[in-house]
Amino acid sequence: MTRPKTLVTATLAVAICGLLTLPCAAEQKKKPPKRYRVIFNCDGHAVAKDANGDLNQWIENLFGPIEDGHVDALFWCDGAGGNTANYDSRILERTGARAKKPRTYIDKWIDEGNDPPRIVVREAKKRRIDVFYSFRINDIHDSFLPDELPQYKVDHPEWLIGERDYGGVTSFRTALNFAIPEVRELKFRVIEELFEKYDFAGLEIDFLRSAPYFPPGEEAKNAHLLTELLQRVRKHLNERSQQRGHPIRLAVRVNESLKSCQLDGFDVPKWIESDLVDYVTLGSGVMDIEVQQFTKLTAGKQVHVYPCLYGWPSKYSPIPGELAAGLALNYHNQGASGIYLFNWFPHTKNNSESTGAYMAPLLKQLGDARLLQTKQRKLMFAVDRGRPQRAYQYNWLHCILPAPLTDKPLATTMRVGVEFAKQAKLSLQFEVQNLREKDDVRVAINGTRLKIEKRAGSRVHAIVTAEQVRRGDNRIALELAHRSPESKQPRTVTALELHVTQP
Numbered sequence: 303m304t305r306p307k308t309l310v311t312a313t314l315a316v317a318i319c320g321l322l323t324l325p326c327a328a329e330q331k332k333k334p335p336k337r338y339r340v341i342f343n344c345d346g347h348a349v350a351k352d353a354n355g356d357l358n359q360w361i362e363n364l365f366g367p368i369e370d371g372h373v374d375a376l377f378w379c380d381g382a383g384g385n386t387a388n389y390d391s392r393i394l395e396r397t398g399a400r401a402k403k404p405r406t407y408i409d410k411w412i413d414e415g416n417d418p419p420r421i422v423v424r425e426a427k428k429r430r431i432d433v434f435y436s437f438r439i440n441d442i443h444d445s446f447l448p449d450e451l452p453q454y455k456v457d458h459p460e461w462l463i464g465e466r467d468y469g470g471v472t473s474f475r476t477a478l479n480f481a482i483p484e485v486r487e488l489k490f491r492v493i494e495e496l497f498e499k500y501d502f503a504g505l506e507i508d509f510l511r512s513a514p515y516f517p518p519g520e521e522a523k524n525a526h527l528l529t530e531l532l533q534r535v536r537k538h539l540n541e542r543s544q545q546r547g548h549p550i551r552l553a554v555r556v557n558e559s560l561k562s563c564q565l566d567g568f569d570v571p572k573w574i575e576s577d578l579v580d581y582v583t584l585g586s587g588v589m590d591i592e593v594q595q596f597t598k599l600t601a602g603k604q605v606h607v608y609p610c611l612y613g614w615p616s617k618y619s620p621i622p623g624e625l626a627a628g629l630a631l632n633y634h635n636q637g638a639s640g641i642y643l644f645n646w647f648p649h650t651k652n653n654s655e656s657t658g659a660y661m662a663p664l665l666k667q668l669g670d671a672r673l674l675q676t677k678q679r680k681l682m683f684a685v686d687r688g689r690p691q692r693a694y695q696y697n698w699l700h701c702i703l704p705a706p707l708t709d710k711p712l713a714t715t716m717r718v719g720v721e722f723a724k725q726a727k728l729s730l731q732f733e734v735q736n737l738r739e740k741d742d743v744r745v746a747i748n749g750t751r752l753k754i755e756k757r758a759g760s761r762v763h764a765i766v767t768a769e770q771v772r773r774g775d776n777r778i779a780l781e782l783a784h785r786s787p788e789s790k791q792p793r794t795v796t797a798l799e800l801h802v803t804q805p
Contacts, residue, residue, distance in 0.1 A: 339669025346381025372669030383441035438511035504551030553581035587615025635719030742784035
């Protein structure tokens with residue numbers, strides 16, 4: 303008997319898409335990824351270590367500070383760096399196994415049936431927080447932490463880049479060479495296992511833990527290999543999402559500018575154009591993040607862009623609360639989808655980083671620019687400082703500080719993402735190493751010379767008004783008009799900051 307055409311069509315739809323049980327891939331694709339106010343990246347180690355083996359305290363350390371605030375997504379790293387596992391894995395050896403230095407509290411939890419990823423997924427779902435596994439795909443902490451050095455790196459030294467020169471920056475000895483097929487295969491198998499065993503809402507591939515990925519000068523010709531790896535991962539996550547019945551999202555953390563990404567072999571424009579990624583997070587300590595370069599690429603695409611708020615590499619460690627607020631305002635002003643936090647430790651009990659008291663309240667403000675402006679009486683903005691470091695050799699390409707102060711103006715740019723009331727009190731401050739009392743230092747903002755208000759050791763305070771500061775980029779020039787003859791040491795500008803007290 304011939305079946306009715308409408309029935310045949312309906313039957314085919316059910317067979318193809320699995321509509322009786324699961325949404326089809328095409329339907330999942332139509333559903334845009336969520337826009338999170340704040341993404342909290344947890345490094346996994348400090349919250350567990352500070353719990354002293356107490357499972358319930360670990361859960362409290364991890365989730366207590368991020369509840370009932372702006373954190374909508376937790377990007378959770380297991381605390382082992384991605385070369386060994388702090389979970390029950392068939393692919394990676396347990397942390398400390400090779401070095402005979404086990405993290406006994408992890409082993410104990412697993413033996414008791416409390417495999418950490420399962421607990422994290424369970425607790426995140428209770429709180430309606432999306433949880434991603436954050437995979438540090440090329441972490442180099444095992445260069446100096448023996449318990450994280452895996453046996454495969456000992457057995458296969460040919461897989462490692464080693465200590466090589468990248469324009470004056472030396473790579474770490476345990477960085478993996480992703481031109482080696484076996485390296486890419488191993489990393490894919492780790493991801494495959496994670497999403498076979500655990501019901502994460504998504505995966506973050508943290509490319510900034512750590513560069514380099516290829517030997518010097520070979521980044522451009524090998525960039526397609528990272529793209530192909532992402533294509534393979536995306537395909538696997540799509541297949542797994544069909545089985546699970548919900549989309550599994552993919553995030554990548556990359557450099558703060560397109561030029562830096564290109565130099566590292568990260569073809570971000572192609573990743574976005576090919577619909578490989580849902581979230582792009584930017585930077586690892588750089589404060590001047592080129593958000594708009596990436597939002598232009600994502601225009602018309604279902605991809606969100608998140609700058610990373612993190613102070614340590616720029617020598618603000620821990621990052622002051624007023625600077626965190628100022629940076630967040632800058633990023634909101636540049637059109638960021640939200641704020642991404644890295645290496646924040648807001649738990650309050652036995653906090654080995656001593657940062658919980660002021661970080662926890664900020665988690666209830668950082669996702670809303672208007673709330674930041676009204677709740678934060680003190681704000682701080684700063685010119686980026688630092689230099690490319692061994693794990694970030696192509697970051698800070700536009701960074702000027704530290705820089706010598708001479709009789710020729712030192713020109714730099716400070717970003718300020720908000721306008722101030724006329725009653726606000728502003729102070730432009732800078733630090734000069736080896737500054738002497740008889741040195742004549744001068745500063746101008748947007749072409750207007752400022753009056754020096756006071757000097758305290760190496761720090762100089764200049765008077766500035768709200769009208770003299772633009773919303774956006776501000777050009778600042780520093781000059782040593784007269785050098786004191788009592789010292790021949792070079793004068794070096796190490797910090798340049800705008801401090802604001804709002805009415």
